[in-house]
Amino acid sequence: MKRISLLAFLLLGYLGAFAQQGQQVEMADALRGSGKIYVVIAVIVIIFVGLSLYLFSIDRRLKKIEKEK
Amino acid sequence: MKFIYQTWWKVLAVLVILYTLIAGFLFEVPTLPILHETIRNVYFHVPMWMAMFTVFGISVVYSIMYLNTGKEEYDLVVVECINTGMFFYVLGLITGMMWAKYTWGEFWSNDPKQNSAAVAFLLYCAYAVLRNSIDEEQKRAKISAIYNIFAFPILVVLIMVLPRMTDSLHPGNGGNPAFGKLDMDNSMRVVLYPAFIAWSALAVWIASLRYRIRLIEYKKNEIS
Numbered sequence: 001m002k003r004i005s006l007l008a009f010l011l012l013g014y015l016g017a018f019a020q021q022g023q024q025v026e027m028a029d030a031l032r033g034s035g036k037i038y039v040v041i042a043v044i045v046i047i048f049v050g051l052s053l054y055l056f057s058i059d060r061r062l063k064k065i066e067k068e069k
Numbered sequence: 070m071k072f073i074y075q076t077w078w079k080v081l082a083v084l085v086i087l088y089t090l091i092a093g094f095l096f097e098v099p100t101l102p103i104l105h106e107t108i109r110n111v112y113f114h115v116p117m118w119m120a121m122f123t124v125f126g127i128s129v130v131y132s133i134m135y136l137n138t139g140k141e142e143y144d145l146v147v148v149e150c151i152n153t154g155m156f157f158y159v160l161g162l163i164t165g166m167m168w169a170k171y172t173w174g175e176f177w178s179n180d181p182k183q184n185s186a187a188v189a190f191l192l193y194c195a196y197a198v199l200r201n202s203i204d205e206e207q208k209r210a211k212i213s214a215i216y217n218i219f220a221f222p223i224l225v226v227l228i229m230v231l232p233r234m235t236d237s238l239h240p241g242n243g244g245n246p247a248f249g250k251l252d253m254d255n256s257m258r259v260v261l262y263p264a265f266i267a268w269s270a271l272a273v274w275i276a277s278l279r280y281r282i283r284l285i286e287y288k289k290n291e292i293s
Contacts, residue, residue, distance in 0.1 A: 037094055037095070040094065041090065041091055041094045041095070044090050044094075045087060045090055045091065048083075048086060048087060048090060049087070052083040052086075055079075055274065055275070055278070056079070058278055059076075059079070059278060062278060062281050062282065062285075063074070065285060066281065066285070069285070069288070
């Protein structure tokens with residue numbers, strides 16, 4: 001039991017090593033974030049969602065007209 | 070043809086494009102000189118051409134089907150596929166010019182790829198001219214269908230083959246390495262290939278909407 005818990009402890013330490021690596025990557029992400037790229041993404045996503053909703057509404061209206069015939 | 074009235078693939082296309090919009094900006098890309106972050110344009114510029122090829126390809130299939138069966142509806146599909154394809158053609162050209170300005174130095178540097186794309190554009194303009202110059206419906210449909218069948222292989226040769234045989238600034242041509250070999254890694258492919266499929270589906274969707282409108286107009290004209 002002791003041995004297993006020691007093993008588990010050491011394995012957790014291994015995870016910690018990975019977590020640190022992850023943090024380093026996050027730092028790079030933060031740099032990209034400070035470039036405010038997320039704002040651009042948000043704008044583009046809004047535009048595209050709007051356009052697709054517009055297309056869907058055209059589709060719906062067409063369906064209505066087609067049913068009338 | 071039933072599937073153009075269904076919704077699931079349209080939703081799927083929109084969701085996948087949303088994924089490529091987000092992933093295209095956030096995922097890691099290779100760091101390359103000159104290109105810098107503009108390499109992300111690959112996710113948006115190239116799919117325009119893929120979408121164009123898809124709808125143009127469909128138009129060829131329907132041209133052949135029209136010539137086989139003589140069904141007017143197929144001719145309407147061809148026209149609207151080409152109209153939609155031209156829209157994506159223009160988007161591809163303009164985005165390409167924009168990208169070229171900041172990597173090659175000029176909007177238009179008379180690069181073989183650009184020039185042959187422009188020639189191929191005229192080829193499809195000629196389709197519209199030819200079509201609109203014939204009044205009789207069946208004759209118009211037949212002649213333009215035949216023209217379309219011949220125009221597509223020439224388009225492929227002009228855009229995909231000829232620029233590759235000379236020196237061109239465009240990646241994948243002449244002495245330049247293709248994006249597929251050196252510049253692009255697998256992390257880009259997980260965004261690029263879904264983008265190809267999704268933008269193609271979007272083009273098909275727009276073409277199908279235009280076709281349905283045209284079909285209604287056609288039936289209305291037939292009655293009156």
